[in-house]
Amino acid sequence: MKFVFLGPQGSGKSTQAELLAQKLSIPYFEVGQILREKSQESDEVAIEIKKALDQGHLVPDEITNSIVKEKTSNAKGGYVLDGYPRNSIQFAELDPDITKAFYVKVSDEESIKRLVKRGRSDDTAQVLSKRLEIYHGETEPLLGDFRNKGILDEVNGERPISEIHEEIMARVQDLI
Numbered sequence: 658m659k660f661v662f663l664g665p666q667g668s669g670k671s672t673q674a675e676l677l678a679q680k681l682s683i684p685y686f687e688v689g690q691i692l693r694e695k696s697q698e699s700d701e702v703a704i705e706i707k708k709a710l711d712q713g714h715l716v717p718d719e720i721t722n723s724i725v726k727e728k729t730s731n732a733k734g735g736y737v738l739d740g741y742p743r744n745s746i747q748f749a750e751l752d753p754d755i756t757k758a759f760y761v762k763v764s765d766e767e768s769i770k771r772l773v774k775r776g777r778s779d780d781t782a783q784v785l786s787k788r789l790e791i792y793h794g795e796t797e798p799l800l801g802d803f804r805n806k807g808i809l810d811e812v813n814g815e816r817p818i819s820e821i822h823e824e825i826m827a828r829v830q831d832l833i
Contacts, residue, residue, distance in 0.1 A: 664761035
């Protein structure tokens with residue numbers, strides 16, 4: 658089983674993706690974290706990733722696609738992907754055997770409120786606004802693509818973590 662979690666930054670998609678992966682005992686890949694870790698290395702790819710992240714831009718698709726393929730290709734029994742795909746180019750490279758995509762829906766106001774609380778150095782107001790703008794322009798349209806494939810499930814992310822998790826588990830129950 659292969660799952661994708663979508664939602665704006667601060668929606669709680671990472672929390673829910675990680676909970677599902679733990680419950681199903683399958684690997685969890687948080688693409689943003691993988692890219693941040695890679696950016697700490699000293700090769701050319703790392704430098705390009707760091708530059709994009711520091712400016713609030715998406716990491717170039719070729720780099721992201723390559724890293725995701727490398728990580729997921731060895732995952733036996735499925736995986737949970739968090740934060741990928743982010744645009745139509747990445748969607749085109751996505752494994753065609755995705756079981757279900759969950760969209761954790763929250764308002765921009767809620768997203769920003771949560772992101773400011775986590776206190777990461779790259780969570781400045783300017784960078785957050787840029788990320789949400791990119792999300793709405795490039796990632797949100799993918800919801801229609803997942804809906805057309807018949808695998809999109811929307812969940813209200815403005816509730817307690819446990820309630821959201823219970824709803825997701827109920828929707829996955831018939832698949833396991």
